[in-house]
Amino acid sequence: MLVRHGLLPIELGIPHRIFGRSWDASGTPLYEVVTCATAPGAVRTDADFTVTVEHGPEALEDADTVIVPASHELDECYTDGRLELPLAEALSHIRPGTRIASICTGAFVLAAAGLLDGRRATTHWASCERLRRLHPRIEVDPDVLYVADGNVLTSAGVASGLDLCLHMVREDFGADVANSVARRTVVPPHRDGGQAQFVERPVPQPGVHTTGAARAWALRHLDRPIGLRELADQEAMSVRTFTRRFRAEVGTSPQVWLTRQRLDRARHLLESSALSVEEVARDAGFGSASSLRLRFQAALGVSPSAYRRTFRAVRTESGGADVAEAAV
Template identity: 65%
Template structure:
């Protein structure tokens, strides 16, 4: 079991954070680390962290944009780091067989000390997995890459629904902005909520976000017209506000319930009941995002019946309440 990290005593040297960037790095992810950790101060205004950027070789590093980074430090910066953070790079998104780490990257990773805290942002988790640093850990990565990650590393416990995971020494963040959540979490763990909250205020972000990745995932709706259960699904999508029985859906295709259920699962990959629940949830999300309807009316139109039922389903599936979801994706303008 990992012991809780103890804040550094007053007057000790700043905690050294090394950001290891690779060609194709997402600049925002490296910038997040610098922006947040650099703002953390003690009661006397002293910096609590020293952040350095390093690359596999000092010099120009290509980004995924039209500018480059001029990185002064090489992998030797990892030798003295207290925390190493690995942002994503565009090479992580290339689906390929179970490649080992490139020799220079593998050599750099071996410089990380056994007690050094290690974190990844987005698909940086692929590097930690290939290096064997995620064995026995619960991890996350960007939801779009979850299937690829599972195929490459089936023995690693992947949770694509959360914003970040903390296994003590090893931490992972889901996608770009989840680097903010993870950085604030590490600052909070190291120095308490007051310091982390002050950093959040300075960055104009919430100290903690409700829910996880699930609320950001758009599920594709299968095209109803291209299958033997398509007419029933198309009709159901037009009548989600009604009480829909399996018998009624099967009758639309002139099938027995048993045959309809089997074909439905073969074509959609879900049971009719689960599919209906997902479509109703998607309809509720759409109404919360695009309309000003009260929550009880959203519940009625999406087929959940009551606000309490809608609230229960959203909390179970997305980890947020209807009102919290609406604030995130619709909200009201606070611009001057």
């Protein structure tokens, strides 16, 4: 992790918690987490205490992943697209091809360094318009919790750093490892929808129906076709009303949400069971292996069989997993 004055303490803790508690089946750590600054020493936070950082920017030279959390003091000051010299020099220590991620308005650092040009990215919803205005070459998406565009990742405000870090663990070592660390952290392994649901809006009136019961029902019946009418019936709503409220609460359409849940079910089965691809497709509600392959390739860029070979190998390792060094 690369931290700066004005650090938000929660954003320092999130990567240390998620990556630091990611273990293989034998309890061997899967990551080494290192915190560095542009110079060793005390780093101011936006609270009433400082943190002491022992490592300077040279720690970035060995990092496989670099995470830049937000700075309450600095992030939106990069109005001319240029970073202060110590920060620019620190970033120069990063090896080509290293995975780089930001939490919250840490995206302004990546933008000023030119790392987001031509890419899709996000930041805290309250700062998205400013990021778009200062850096018109970036495709800013204000409605998502995080964006992964190749080896450059950005996340929305503060707690979305949890979503981002769990996503990286899931991509590195599979859903079971990510789910396990999420359970220990007492957070959902995957939050539905995007940050649009957190934008200021009127508080719902008491007694207004939600769509939670329909979602719970759908998760119990993923192995069968599920229509909008059936989902709406679970809440005694019209299809039109249900669809509108579902999108307001979850941040996406029922159909997109269902596909995501089916993919999550399929990934879990591919990692943890000996079911054939055809059987996985039926259990996850895709109907056929060809349909599963099509959805899997579109969402993850690999076939179900290739995914299984990668992540079942990770699950069956007994202490032989490489430790990925992450500098935060």
